[in-house]
Amino acid sequence: MSFISVENVKFSYDEDKNYVLNGLNLKIEKGEFVALLGHNGCGKSTAAKLLNAMFIPDEGVVVVDNMITSDEKLTYEIRRNVGLVLQNPDNQLVASVIEEDVAFGPENLGVPPEEIRSRVNVALKMVDMYEYRTHAPHKLSGGQKQRVAIAGILAMKPRCIVFDEPTAMLDPNGREEVMNTIQVLKELGITVVLITHYMDEAVMADRVVVMDNGNILTAGTPREVFSQVNLLKKHSLDVPQATELCYKLSGVGLKFDKMPLNTEECVEFLEGVLK
Amino acid sequence: MTRDIALGQFIPGKGIIHRMDARVKILLLITYIVLIFCAFNFVSLGIVTASVIAIILISDIPVKMYLKSLKVIIVIILITSILNIFYGSGDPLVQFGIFKITLEGIYRAIFVTVRIICLIFISSCLTFTTSPTDLTDAIERLMKPLKIFHIKVHEIAMMMTIALRFVPTLLEETDKIMSAQKARGADMESGGMIKKIKAMTPVLIPLFVSAFRRAYELAVAMECRCYQGGDGRTRMKVLKINKLDVACILVTVLFLVGVILCNIFFAAKI
Amino acid sequence: MSIIEVKDLSFTYGINTPFEKKAVDDVNVCFNEGEVIGLIGHTGSGKSTFVQMLNGLIKPTSGQVLLEGKDIWEKPKEIRKIRFKVGMVFQYPEYQLFDETVYKDISFGPRNKGLNENEIDLTVRKAAKFVGLSDKLLNKSPFDLSGGEKRRAAIAGVIAMDPDVLVLDEPTAGLDPKGREVLLAQIMGYHKERKNTIFFVSHSMEDISRIADRVMVMNKGRLEMFDTPKNIFAQVEKIESMGLRVPQITKIITMLRERGYDLTDGVLTVEQAFSEVVNLLKREGVI
Known part of the structure; x- marks a missing residue:
């Protein structure tokens, strides 16, 4: 059984059954890093909130580690296991001191004080914000705030973290900080689900799932997905420039064993051809 | 413009009063307020004033800061003391028409002035030495017994915490929206009162809309972090009453007793 | 002919406080009429402060901004007039929408400018057309629009003032690739027709290289480079040393x-x- 499994899920925000998700099927394994792509309104943010029992499916089931999200008794156990980091870092921080904010989750769970203290310290060190523990959130940069938000989730000791466009409001430095943090989490064995618009972030994932119109358009390894340049362009999704160039070159007869996804791979490939 | 407003005026430090438990500080402040109003003659008022000055000196906060805190309220102090001069009964020292100045009036004015100043100094001492979060925390814990009257103590404290957190964010946002509307030619500086208030609509509406959006998103974020109200919650920071707090409580009690004794043994002036 | 000339422009925040910080440091530069200027620099490089000095939202601590040869602070009381000539779209402009209908909201700027009802109607509809908002949407409440539509309505509110210079501070931030593409195309379409000067502040080097005639690179409050995108991005090492990408x-x-x-x-x-x-x-x- 997969760690998270979404089975034939339909979900709508209104009574008229305008389904935002229309029979979605998705399986996520323990320790996996999955990127969810798709443009606004394709249902990916809705999917995120279904994974931690913020939303309950109208039809179908979401099962997290053998717990069905529609079982109200399990709601908080599921949320502890599946943390959710949202887009706007400002609106996720509750307290006016960083360490107290990070303590908010474990406090809600009734963890004993000494253990909260050690969890907070560990979490802040993991996101490299320990020296800011007594600062006020509004003095931090966007990337720093988002890292504090991640620490707040980490302090609940989750097994999976879902990121809903965590970098959309950040500048390039902030994006890099957050993406580095996400990679650290993956190395620690935490399951990561990353919802994003940025292809260069999706490239880091083990598996990419492209959504459109409340369902899955295509899925696979980043290389498999981004090789389908035409399909992605048709659905107005970005393709890394490196991949686009190579895709065009394949049109004039160049052969590819594996589609280059970043600058280095592209340069290496072209050098190989030219030699 | 509004960016650098410091909230609660907390000044970090390592002095004796900084290290005291916030709950003890609040209770002692209340005791002191009672003390200040219990001083009925010059001797007891002198003792209270001396102790307030002593507290100011050991508080590890520049005296300048205390004087600044008077600035806002100096007009009120002046008006009340002048009014009091004219309110005394007894033989007039000087008289202009219906206005007369009596010895009692002068005493009253001195008492009122000293009391207000002591009051402001001692409460400033609390806000200078205690961070807003410690303060809300202490208030929550002190008010816990009120739960039996069905007062939602935890919810009130949570609201205070969130308000403290979001005031700087919203101030910054006000700045941004004001700039944006000025860039669209909004005129917020000229005109009378009514025109100015009207000119604020394009700022206030987006500000409210944004505050509600933030509230909604924050609620989602809090639920994601398993928030389910005050029941079953623990706290990271454990407030502990230590020797220092006990010593301070003892000293204050001594003062209280001293002032009461002075009131009994020296004739009351007023 | 140069439309804006910037002379020895400096701005320091919080003078005489411990937070004193030089945000813009002695910038000298000229911009031609009808140019699209890309402005890049990482957060804190002073680019936001710089553009806010162009329309008098921030008063320089020293130096001058000359608009068509005249110092914009010559008559401080009339600084509001400058804001109709130099339009400014802030980051996430959708958060400034406030009126009952999109139409009324877009007309806020033109009305402040003192246009009569006929002129207002004309300019509002023209602006809405540039950003692709249909007549049906104009009568809706701005709060009922989708995220992308709100953004475009807010931009229309500035375009409707018919400024000679338009400053766009990260207009595509937070949009999905499709929304970004559409908005960029609309801005370029508008520029083609109106032929005014556009400042485009962005973190996306791909966008900058596509639309800018010349690129300004700011670093630590100083103007480091000002040249065509081709010449700027050819200097990969220098750009990367300032914490930017090509x-x-x-x-x-x-x-x-x-x-x-x-x-x-x-x-x-x-x-x-x-x-x-x-x-x-x-x-x-x-x-």
Whole structure:
């Protein structure tokens, strides 16, 4: 059984059954890093909130580690296991001191004080914000705030973290900080689900799932997905420039064993051809 | 413009009063307020004033800061003391028409002035030495017994915490929206009162809309972090009453007793 | 002819406080009429402060901004007039919408400008058309629009003032690729017709390289570089030393050049790169 499994899920925000998700099927394994792509309104943010029992499916089931999200008794156990980091870092921080904010989750769970203290310290060190523990959130940069938000989730000791466009409001430095943090989490064995618009972030994932119109358009390894340049362009999704160039070159007869996804791979490939 | 407003005026430090438990500080402040109003003659008022000055000196906060805190309220102090001069009964020292100045009036004015100043100094001492979060925390814990009257103590404290957190964010946002509307030619500086208030609509509406959006998103974020109200919650920071707090409580009690004794043994002036 | 001339422009925050910080440091530069200027620099480089001095939202601590040869602070009481000539779209402009209908909201600027009802109607409809908002949407409440539509309505509110200079501070931030594409196309369409000067502040080097005639690079409050995108992005090392990136495609061609392959520098688009590489492959006899 997969760690998270979404089975034939339909979900709508209104009574008229305008389904935002229309029979979605998705399986996520323990320790996996999955990127969810798709443009606004394709249902990916809705999917995120279904994974931690913020939303309950109208039809179908979401099962997290053998717990069905529609079982109200399990709601908080599921949320502890599946943390959710949202887009706007400002609106996720509750307290006016960083360490107290990070303590908010474990406090809600009734963890004993000494253990909260050690969890907070560990979490802040993991996101490299320990020296800011007594600062006020509004003095931090966007990337720093988002890292504090991640620490707040980490302090609940989750097994999976879902990121809903965590970098959309950040500048390039902030994006890099957050993406580095996400990679650290993956190395620690935490399951990561990353919802994003940025292809260069999706490239880091083990598996990419492209959504459109409340369902899955295509899925696979980043290389498999981004090789389908035409399909992605048709659905107005970005393709890394490196991949686009190579895709065009394949049109004039160049052969590819594996589609280059970043600058280095592209340069290496072209050098190989030219030699 | 509004960016650098410091909230609660907390000044970090390592002095004796900084290290005291916030709950003890609040209770002692209340005791002191009672003390200040219990001083009925010059001797007891002198003792209270001396102790307030002593507290100011050991508080590890520049005296300048205390004087600044008077600035806002100096007009009120002046008006009340002048009014009091004219309110005394007894033989007039000087008289202009219906206005007369009596010895009692002068005493009253001195008492009122000293009391207000002591009051402001001692409460400033609390806000200078205690961070807003410690303060809300202490208030929550002190008010816990009120739960039996069905007062939602935890919810009130949570609201205070969130308000403290979001005031700087919203101030910054006000700045941004004001700039944006000025860039669209909004005129917020000229005109009378009514025109100015009207000119604020394009700022206030987006500000409210944004505050509600933030509230909604924050609620989602809090639920994601398993928030389910005050029941079953623990706290990271454990407030502990230590020797220092006990010593301070003892000293204050001594003062209280001293002032009461002075009131009994020296004739009351007023 | 230069439309804006900036002379010895400096701005310092919080003078005489412990937070004193020089945000813009002695900038001298001229902008031509009808140019699209890309403005890049990482957060805190002073670019936001710089653009806010162009329309008098921030008063310089020293130096001058000359608009059509005249100091904008010559008559401080009339600074509001400058704001109709130099329009400014802030980051996330959708958060400034406030009126009952989109139409009324867009007309806020023109009304402040003192236009009569006929002129207002004309300019509002024209602005809405530029950003692709239908007449049906104009009568809706701005709060009922989708995220992308709100953004476009807010931009229309500035375009409707018909400014000679339009400053856009990260107009595409937070949009999905489709929304970004559409908005960029609309801005360029508007520029083509109105032929005014546009400042485009962005973190996306790909966007900047596509639309800018000249690029300003700011770093630590100073103007470090000001040149065509081709010449700017050809200096990969210098750009990267300021914590900025060059477009991925530029980087690929530069790396190939460094390894000794004969390619033009400052390649900005995939199409350009493609033809460059195809030519190289043909010369080398690979295809």
